[in-house]
Amino acid sequence: MQHALLIVNPQSRNGQSEALNEAIDVLRRSGIEVDVCVSESASQMVSRIADYHQQDGVVIVAGGDGTISSALESVYESKQTLAIFPMGTANDLARSLGVPQDIIEAAQVIVDDKREKINLAKVNGKYFVNVAHVGLGVDVTHELTSETKKYFGVFAYLGAFISVFKRNKSFRVDIKADDWDCSLRAIHLAVGNGRYYGGGNIVDDDSTLLDGQLNLFCLKPQRWWQLLLLGANLRNGNLRTAERVICKTAKKISIETSKPRQLHADGEFKTDTPAEFEVIPKAIEVIVGDMPLPNIKKD
Numbered sequence: 001m002q003h004a005l006l007i008v009n010p011q012s013r014n015g016q017s018e019a020l021n022e023a024i025d026v027l028r029r030s031g032i033e034v035d036v037c038v039s040e041s042a043s044q045m046v047s048r049i050a051d052y053h054q055q056d057g058v059v060i061v062a063g064g065d066g067t068i069s070s071a072l073e074s075v076y077e078s079k080q081t082l083a084i085f086p087m088g089t090a091n092d093l094a095r096s097l098g099v100p101q102d103i104i105e106a107a108q109v110i111v112d113d114k115r116e117k118i119n120l121a122k123v124n125g126k127y128f129v130n131v132a133h134v135g136l137g138v139d140v141t142h143e144l145t146s147e148t149k150k151y152f153g154v155f156a157y158l159g160a161f162i163s164v165f166k167r168n169k170s171f172r173v174d175i176k177a178d179d180w181d182c183s184l185r186a187i188h189l190a191v192g193n194g195r196y197y198g199g200g201n202i203v204d205d206d207s208t209l210l211d212g213q214l215n216l217f218c219l220k221p222q223r224w225w226q227l228l229l230l231g232a233n234l235r236n237g238n239l240r241t242a243e244r245v246i247c248k249t250a251k252k253i254s255i256e257t258s259k260p261r262q263l264h265a266d267g268e269f270k271t272d273t274p275a276e277f278e279v280i281p282k283a284i285e286v287i288v289g290d291m292p293l294p295n296i297k298k299d
């Protein structure tokens with residue numbers, strides 16, 4: 001690689017970090033010419049990517065999962081190679097790619113230039129890379145305000161979760177996953193493309209960005225203590241043997257809820273249900289570190 005377009009989102013959590021200049025120096029010292037663009041909006045970023053035609057060039061997105069998610073369509077359509085400086089809050093794509101959270105180490109990964117073609121997911125025509133959610137997770141996001149997040153940090157999430165859970169908003173959902181289908185009441189449904197979501201939780205232990213598959217899990221209504229017992233399984237992606245949880249792996253998934261419900265993916269609103277999901281295997285070339293592999297060996 002001889003050239004890189006580095007797009008920085010100053011609004012992402014660590015978007016103004018002083019380590020950025022040092023990380024850029026790591027790239028320049030290795031002989032890569034770097035154009036830096038401080039992005040004011042997602043639309044500005046998208047047009048910079050579409051206008052980037054450098055031979056042997058790479059697009060580096062410096063931001064969180066939300067920023068990378070807004071860049072996916074233009075990176076995919078213009079067939080660019082993507083690299084990332086993880087500068088957001090959750091940085092789940094970086095985890096799935098084995099890119100270190102420290103951006104100076106992430107710069108070294110870019111210099112090492114190991115590439116893989118990863119899956120991309122599409123829901124109702126919108127691209128995402130990590131996980132899409134309907135239900136509890138989306139309701140918790142709505143309950144949070146920037147003030148409660150600022151004053152209570154992670155405890156704000158706990159408070160929001162308890163008040164959403166007390167309202168017990170289960171919903172009816174019809175699910176189709178390839179040639180399997182089912183109709184049930186649920187409190188939360190997730191469709192994963194990558195391995196990590198929500199700051200390091202694992203979607204399914206078998207899931208990677210190279211497997212050409214989507215992983216669905218759906219939580220049936222349950223009592224608070226049952227959900228509490230599920231905590232470790234949710235963290236480790238070990239839900240297949242858990243009670244009151246449905247897990248499926250598929251290339252195409254459709255979900256229909258009794259009333260339209262908001263669907264969030266990569267931490268941003270994407271669409272409403274009904275939703276049609278598909279996976280595009282080997283869709284974009286990405287610079288990776290040591291990608292994490294499944295832990296559980298099944299026979």
Ligand SMILES: Nc1ncnc2c1ncn2[C@@H]1O[C@H](COP(=O)(O)OP(=O)(O)OP(=O)(O)O)[C@@H](O)[C@H]1O
Nearest residue numbers: 012013039040041045064065066067088089090091
């Ligand atoms: N290219 C861009 N330029 C400026 N602002 C952007 C751009 N892309 C997204 N944004 C806005 O910046 C906000 C924060 O970015 P982002 O979601 O990447 O960071 P984060 O919330 O700190 O990290 P994470 O998504 O990893 O938790 C987004 O919610 C979006 O409103």
